[in-house]
Amino acid sequence: MATQFTIPEFENTSLDIIPALASNARGTFRTHKTKALKWRLVQLRKLYWAMEDYKEQLLAALVKDLHKSNFESLIAEVDWVKNDCLFMIANLEDFAKDEKLGAPAVPASFSLMKFRTRKEPLGTVLIIGPYNYPVQLLLAPLVGAIGAGCTAVLKPSEMTPACAMVVRELIEKRLDPNAFAVVNGGIPETNALMAEKWDKIFFTGSAQVGTIIAKKAAETLTPVCLELGGKNPAFVTKNANLALAARRLLWGKTQNAGQVCMSQNYVLIDKDIVPTFIEFLKESYKDMFPNGAKASPDLARIVNPRHFHRIKKMLDETKGKIVMGGQLDESELFIEPTAVLVNSVDDAMMQEESFGPIFAIYPVHSLDQALNIAASIHRTPLSLFSFGSKAENNRVLNEMTSGGATLNDTFFHGSVNSVPFGGVGDSGWGAYRGKASFDVFTHLRTVAETPSWADGLIRVRYMPYDWSRLRQLQRLTAKKPNFDRNGAIVKGFGYWTSLLLGLGGKGIKGAFLRWLFVLASGYATMFVLEKRA
Numbered sequence: 309m310a311t312q313f314t315i316p317e318f319e320n321t322s323l324d325i326i327p328a329l330a331s332n333a334r335g336t337f338r339t340h341k342t343k344a345l346k347w348r349l350v351q352l353r354k355l356y357w358a359m360e361d362y363k364e365q366l367l368a369a370l371v372k373d374l375h376k377s378n379f380e381s382l383i384a385e386v387d388w389v390k391n392d393c394l395f396m397i398a399n400l401e402d403f404a405k406d407e408k409l410g411a412p413a414v415p416a417s418f419s420l421m422k423f424r425t426r427k428e429p430l431g432t433v434l435i436i437g438p439y440n441y442p443v444q445l446l447l448a449p450l451v452g453a454i455g456a457g458c459t460a461v462l463k464p465s466e467m468t469p470a471c472a473m474v475v476r477e478l479i480e481k482r483l484d485p486n487a488f489a490v491v492n493g494g495i496p497e498t499n500a501l502m503a504e505k506w507d508k509i510f511f512t513g514s515a516q517v518g519t520i521i522a523k524k525a526a527e528t529l530t531p532v533c534l535e536l537g538g539k540n541p542a543f544v545t546k547n548a549n550l551a552l553a554a555r556r557l558l559w560g561k562t563q564n565a566g567q568v569c570m571s572q573n574y575v576l577i578d579k580d581i582v583p584t585f586i587e588f589l590k591e592s593y594k595d596m597f598p599n600g601a602k603a604s605p606d607l608a609r610i611v612n613p614r615h616f617h618r619i620k621k622m623l624d625e626t627k628g629k630i631v632m633g634g635q636l637d638e639s640e641l642f643i644e645p646t647a648v649l650v651n652s653v654d655d656a657m658m659q660e661e662s663f664g665p666i667f668a669i670y671p672v673h674s675l676d677q678a679l680n681i682a683a684s685i686h687r688t689p690l691s692l693f694s695f696g697s698k699a700e701n702n703r704v705l706n707e708m709t710s711g712g713a714t715l716n717d718t719f720f721h722g723s724v725n726s727v728p729f730g731g732v733g734d735s736g737w738g739a740y741r742g743k744a745s746f747d748v749f750t751h752l753r754t755v756a757e758t759p760s761w762a763d764g765l766i767r768v769r770y771m772p773y774d775w776s777r778l779r780q781l782q783r784l785t786a787k788k789p790n791f792d793r794n795g796a797i798v799k800g801f802g803y804w805t806s807l808l809l810g811l812g813g814k815g816i817k818g819a820f821l822r823w824l825f826v827l828a829s830g831y832a833t834m835f836v837l838e839k840r841a
């Protein structure tokens with residue numbers, strides 16, 4: 309166990325060795341050793357213990373890079389990845405085993421061919437991470453890649469240099485160096501990596517860079533999983549528990565100082581409840597930061613001056629009114645959790661991705677108006693949050709899509725490490741976490757196996773074609789639709805028979821239970837009548 313440590317100065321990986329690192333990982337995949345479940349499990353166990361043994365370095369690096377509190381670093385970075393390892397280890401055998409393909413996918417007439425789905429590792433993958441959760445968002449995909457049996461090269465964000473260096477050491481020292489490598493650097497290093505051939509690229513970051521990655525990957529038809537940002541709306545109606553909505557929405561902007569791509573960008577709220585909502589926000593602020601946000605040991609800082617100025621610019625440009633927070637200190641890269649009451653959809657606070665502790669409040673007349681505004685700002689955001697009645701929340705879910713959604717809270721859907729997480733449309737392609745992390749690096753390969761003795765049965769396929777055999781086969785296997793050309797169900801003989809036999813229901817299990825009930829009632833009646841007689 310490492311107790312004494314120093315975090316090395318950030319060092320770019322030499323451009324010259326990048327092709328060799330990629331080729332080494334590719335070569336190792338070709339040895340097939342990563343396909344053995346035993347090997348994968350050992351790597352996952354090693355990663356688990358590396359996270360534990362490097363915990364102090366990781367926590368210190370997260371303080372250095374983001375001023376992230378140990379509390380948040382443990383829950384959302386170190387323990388998160390450890391839990392990912394444990395989940396994958398516990399379920400790997402189940403995820404990786406062949407799946408038998410039977411009815412209804414495989415018709416009974418083909419059941420001899422032993423159809424199955426084999427789970428194959430895609431190969432050698434590239435994982436590119438962002439700065440906001442520099443440990444979790446780089447290593448959680450790696451857990452999926454290891455589980456799937458892939459080899460991988462990782463590219464941490466250069467904007468969190470201390471984390472990048474600790475992660476590099478942790479991977480290089482603890483995992484199989486022939487299978488996994490870390491490349492540190494920025495655009496030149498990423499470009500050098502993109503010049504290599506990968507079997508999948510897993511990218512988390514901005515839509516702008518995601519587009520560059522997807523374009524480059526398209527040149528070699530390399531599949532990509534993109535985890536991107538979004539302008540996420542929150543809807544608050546008169547039927548919401550307003551105090552709770554305010555507290556939970558504020559929480560969404562205090563975690564990692566709002567540098568969370570799934571937190572709300574703006575709140576669309578019924579105009580009549582805006583003053584009360586603002587009062588509740590201020591109350592929650594006081595509860596969370598009794599001595600002010602700047603004095604809080606819990607609040608992270610903005611990652612660097614560039615992002616500080618990006619967020620500041622939104623506050624400089626807004627025509628709205630700051631109703632909570634508003635304090636900034638560049639020397640500390642501090643931005644106070646800030647709410648801005650705006651009166652135009654075109655306001656910078658509505659149109660730019662916040663990715664920081666600031667958000668807009670926009671009063672609306674109705675849920676109709678709110679839904680129209682949200683769709684006009686970003687039709688496919690990464691998340692949405694709805695605080696209203698059950699019917700209103702259902703309406704929001706039904707009428708507006710998003711990568712994930714939480715009702716009556718902020719990003720709870722993204723706070724559990726084993727449920728699928730991903731965007732939709734331009735907020736992301738593909739999902740990971742839990743089983744989805746295994747699937748995203750896995751090829752589902754359908755395999756059939758035709759017994760030699762069955763050749764006579766399937767001879768109809770051979771030339772010269774024999775129409776009489778085909779007609780015979782059709783008589784035996786052809787299925788008839790139970791609908792007409794207008795799309796209506798045809799209530800023919802089959803329909804009435806199955807309705808009768810199923811005692812008015814559809815499923816076999818239900819029909820069985822209903823028949824059991826009928827027979828038992830009949831038997832009980834006969835028993836009573838016999839007793840009376």
Ligand SMILES: NC(=O)C1=CN([C@@H]2O[C@H](COP(=O)(O)OP(=O)(O)OC[C@H]3O[C@@H](n4cnc5c(N)ncnc54)[C@H](O)[C@@H]3O)[C@@H](O)[C@H]2O)C=CC1
Binds near residue numbers: 517
């Ligand atoms: N959907 C999700 O899970 C998440 C999405 N995000 C999104 O990521 C963004 C913030 O993260 P950043 O680290 O600033 O993202 P970014 O897109 O600037 O950087 C991500 C990665 O791409 C690399 N990169 C940057 N410019 C590049 C270029 N021109 N060519 C090739 N590679 C390049 C960086 O070195 C880094 O490793 C926000 O838009 C946020 O919404 C962030 C975290 C999670």
Ligand SMILES: CC1=C(/C=C/C(C)=C/C=C/C(C)=C/C=C/C=C(C)/C=C/C=C(C)/C=C/C=C(\C)C(=O)O)C(C)(C)CCC1
Binds near residue numbers: 384568570571723
């Ligand atoms: C334990 C018992 C109970 C249950 C207690 C519960 C459910 C506690 C819940 C606590 C929560 C929700 C803590 C919050 C944790 C925050 C986390 C994990 C934040 C994660 C951040 C992430 C994943 C950020 C990712 C960023 C991304 C992807 C991005 O930028 O987009 C009972 C049931 C109450 C009683 C028994 C005991």
